[in-house]
Amino acid sequence: MTIQWFPGHMAKARREVAEKLKLVDLVLEIVDARLPISSRNPMLDNLIQQKPRIVLLNKADLADPVQTNLWQAYFKKQGHACLNINANQGKGIKLISTAAKELLAEKIERQRLKGMKPRPLRAMCIGIPNVGKSTLLNRLANKNMARTGNTPGVTKGQQWLKSGKDFELLDTPGILWPKFEDQIIGKKLALTGAIKDTLLHMDDLALFGIEFFKEFYPEQLANRYGLSEEELGFSTVEILLLITKKRGFQDDFERGSQMIVQEIRDGRLGQYTLDHVSDYQEESE
Numbered sequence: 543m544t545i546q547w548f549p550g551h552m553a554k555a556r557r558e559v560a561e562k563l564k565l566v567d568l569v570l571e572i573v574d575a576r577l578p579i580s581s582r583n584p585m586l587d588n589l590i591q592q593k594p595r596i597v598l599l600n601k602a603d604l605a606d607p608v609q610t611n612l613w614q615a616y617f618k619k620q621g622h623a624c625l626n627i628n629a630n631q632g633k634g635i636k637l638i639s640t641a642a643k644e645l646l647a648e649k650i651e652r653q654r655l656k657g658m659k660p661r662p663l664r665a666m667c668i669g670i671p672n673v674g675k676s677t678l679l680n681r682l683a684n685k686n687m688a689r690t691g692n693t694p695g696v697t698k699g700q701q702w703l704k705s706g707k708d709f710e711l712l713d714t715p716g717i718l719w720p721k722f723e724d725q726i727i728g729k730k731l732a733l734t735g736a737i738k739d740t741l742l743h744m745d746d747l748a749l750f751g752i753e754f755f756k757e758f759y760p761e762q763l764a765n766r767y768g769l770s771e772e773e774l775g776f777s778t779v780e781i782l783l784l785i786t787k788k789r790g791f792q793d794d795f796e797r798g799s800q801m802i803v804q805e806i807r808d809g810r811l812g813q814y815t816l817d818h819v820s821d822y823q824e825e826s827e
Contacts, residue, residue, distance in 0.1 A: 563590065566593070566665055566712060567594065567642075567649070567663050567665065568593065568595060568645060568646060568665050569593050569594070570598055570638070570678075570711075571586065571597050571622075572667065572669035572678060573597060573670075574601055574674075574734055575599035575600060575601050575602040575605035575610050575815070576601060576604055576815050577815070578613045578617075580816065581670055583669075583670055597624045598624075599613060599626045600678065601628065601674060602627060602634070603630075609815035609817075610626055627678070629674045629681055630677060642709070643708075662705075662710045663708060663710070665710070665712070666712045667713050667714065672734075672735050672736045675714075679703055682705040682711060683705050683711065729750045730816045730817070733803065734816070735807050745782070745795060745796065747803050748782055748799035749778050749782060755811060759811070760774055763811060766805070766810060766811045766812075767784075769781070782799065785802060
């Protein structure tokens with residue numbers, strides 16, 4: 543399963559992001575807490591450069607809390623402020639304004655000493671598709687001004703939103719990179735719904751999900767689908783066939799695959815994190 547997706551509007555969005563960066567004080571980079579590295583666009587580091595940044599680990603309620611705490615420490619070590627949030631439920635949203643003011647404290651103080659009238663902080667909200675940008679913006683603006691959806695590619699243009707007296711927020715379309723050099727990253731993104739399902743083979747994706755849970759969260763896999771210890775030792779293909787039959791789909795493996803993928807996305811198997819900090823620590827040190 544080779545995954546490539548780079549619609550034309552994304553190339554345009556990348557250019558627009560580069561142009562608008564000069565207008566903002568900081569960047570709010572939203573990533574999926576279940577895959578904090580795989581859901582980051584590597585091109586953004588070159589685009590953002592030294593602009594102050596807050597990394598927001600969204601959907602933290604779906605992620606493995608142990609790994610989430612490790613990821614917070616990881617990003618702080620990289621020099622970025624980092625917060626755990628759940629935009630859907632509004633958890634952690636109020637901390638963003640406080641973190642932004644702390645991050646820009648020196649700049650705000652310099653402006654005060656120069657007698658400049660305080661103005662709202664301007665932040666660019668950025669991230670790949672389906673990480674929850676628009677939901678977050680609607681929470682911050684306390685309105686339904688940013689379009690939302692549970693499929694990638696909902697936001698097509700840039701728009702400014704106000705968040706009380708503290709923030710002016712610039713929404714941007716989700717930007718994926720032109721090619722996934724590492725197909726595992728592509729599969730991780732696909733499993734969490736960041737890539738349109740029409741570009742995928744669901745059975746391949748279900749097998750990838752089963753293999754991951756079998757290795758890292760075997761009890762959660764077994765509990766969800768009533769697998770015995772012996773059945774858990776079956777091959778991933780055999781487990782897929784077994785789950786399909788257990789759920790009453792007989793030999794309809796396509797329906798079985800779709801069900802498994804959707805239940806993983808919805809957190810029915812429990813909290814999980816696809817990117818583990820230990821796999822990335824060496825390259826960051």
